[in-house]
Amino acid sequence: MATPPPTGPLLAVEGLTRRFQGLVAVDAVDFAVAEGTVHGLIGPNGAGKTTLFNLVSGVLAPSAGSVRLDGRALDGLPPYRRTALGLARTFQNIRVFSEMTVLENVMTGLHTRLTAGWGILVRSPAFRAEERAAKARARDLLAFVGLAEAAGTRAGDLAYGDQRRLEIARALACEPRLVLLDEPAAGMNPAETHALLGLLRRLRDERGLTLLLVEHDMPLVMSLCDRLTVLNFGRRIADGTPAEVRAHPAVIEAYLGTGGHDAGPRAVPQSRGTAP
Template sequence: MRELLRHAASPGTSSSQEGVPALTVEDVTVRFAGLTALDCVGFTVAPGSVHALIGPNGAGKSSCFNVLSGVYRAASGSVRFGEAELTALPPHRIAALGVARTFQNIVLTRGTVADNLLLGRQTLTRAGFTATALRLPSAVREQRLHRERVREIADFTGLGALFDAPVALLSYGDRKRVELARALCMEPRLLLLDEPVAGMNTAERLGMARTIAHIRDALGVSVLIVEHDMGMVMRMADEVTVLDFGRRIGGGSPEAVQRDPAVVRAYLGGGPSSATIPAPDGPDTEQAP
């Protein structure tokens, strides 16, 4: 039986990558009615690392995320999270293995921040519908523990002061933060973040970057991130994989990828091989603590 409060470390404490497996993607191909969305894509997310998946619009990044989270089925290839093969599993089974994701477009329910974060505890809940409806002591005790845990996570992600606030009244940046916190409430070992700073202003982007770095450093959680903000990618990522038209065209350290001629051509449409992918100027290129 699953331990109720399964997590690598309490928020705010240090953690190693012990118990966090690698994510290994090998030769994954996805087709839709003759259209190839992914063509033999492969990469590895090392335990406890931040790995960025980048590429121009239509490169296949969202299709890749949907395969990893069980929304799409690959036509061929393999996705392994440690010893677990994910390619044939439905989304709820993948989530139960410790894989949580956010979405490019905010998907929240009505109610408060607390209500939304508690939804992230569903895969960890042992009490059945009847016990919960009858408010049996075991169910009440479990609900109290879950609420205490989501309060910790709200504080950890900078949402403590907004814990009982209706999400409809929050700023766009805070709603994006709620979605990240809800994913963290699943006690994941791997976070899939789909454009976590899209639509944010500079201050919000910097704050989100700090939060993601803190999650990795404090909890040892692996992070796979899709992001168009090249300043954030080059600043945060340990490794980068580049897709274009569904194929992997490059990979390696942020510095190596930034100077890869094939990657530069994909982003800029040509130019000298010494060109680099431009990063935004100004405060958004500061080092996140």
């Protein structure tokens, strides 16, 4: 009997490079994310994490290298096509539609999945049925992230941590297989961070989602992630389990600046990023 072909990683990044004039922000980075895992991407401020997210999501074009989602090359595809293939993201600087309600914000994510087409113009029965279903689904997602009570609130009036959870609900509305989260705990208090940890665990364990997580909150990263890739000055300096990475000399040096970086300590692991 033929053995089934081995399943590859859900996300494969190979030789990924992005230059900005003289600066190599992402420098020949390789890593792979297995389906159903939480994979952390960590490194000091300016290491290239957000740039790498922009390359994977299609916001920026690479100078070299490739990104594959479930074996399919994403080269040249714009962000909306990548979303349709199952890739969603949140942003380091929150991007909610402040003037819209919380529910409407989630529904903007659902529109990538609506099919009524021209029926929207005449409010056809098919469109109205779809709209009702979309509202129900948006409410489900809000309940899942703990924002059910806030459905009618203006999004701009939500507390900071709640806006971050709203962004996650909107990302989930696209029915992704892989979600990229850029510093979801930034600006959260310890109770909010703890709730976020539970939410991200449930996404993996109950919904089978795959998460690629950039985060400076090391206790969160270490307790949540199955695997970590560490960047410093655009280069991958370590890759492994949290325990392996924590003990890696290059990682200790990058975070503590013991190797003679002139600025001394760069970003302590517990710091919360605030840069855009």
